Amino acid sequence: QVQLVESGGGLVQAGGSLRLSCAASGRILSSYVMGWFRQAPGKEREFVAAIGRRGVTTYYGGSVKGRFTISRENAKNTVYLQMNSLKSEDTAVYYCAAEEKNRYTDPAEYDVWGQGTQVTVSS
Numbered sequence: 873q874v875q876l877v878e879s880g881g882g883l884v885q886a887g888g889s890l891r892l893s894c895a896a897s898g899r900i901l902s903s904y905v906m907g908w909f910r911q912a913p914g915k916e917r918e919f920v921a922a923i924g925r926r927g928v929t930t931y932y933g934g935s936v937k938g939r940f941t942i943s944r945e946n947a948k949n950t951v952y953l954q955m956n957s958l959k960s961e962d963t964a965v966y967y968c969a970a971e972e973k974n975r976y977t978d979p980a981e982y983d984v985w986g987q988g989t990q991v992t993v994s995s
Contacts, residue, residue, distance in 0.1 A: 894968030
């Protein structure tokens, strides 16, 4: 079983950028489709982005498409989420997750989750 640890969250002004990282241990990352999700207070968990095992296939949620980029470095067992042009509505806890069923966007299909990292965007 893989373990996931997110980092890179913080406070940023609207229009700014952050890069989140998700470090995996326990099993090689290339075995998994990887996703980023987020959850704001009082809201359901929302799909943000997902990437296939080789980093070729990517999917994005509608609210982040064109602003966020997901990538992975399997040699470093790490997945990234580059977030640009941040908005106050991007404020949430961001979670990294792993799955093996090739479902990509459905959080219910993800088997392993990190603890989350807080992103706060001030307007």
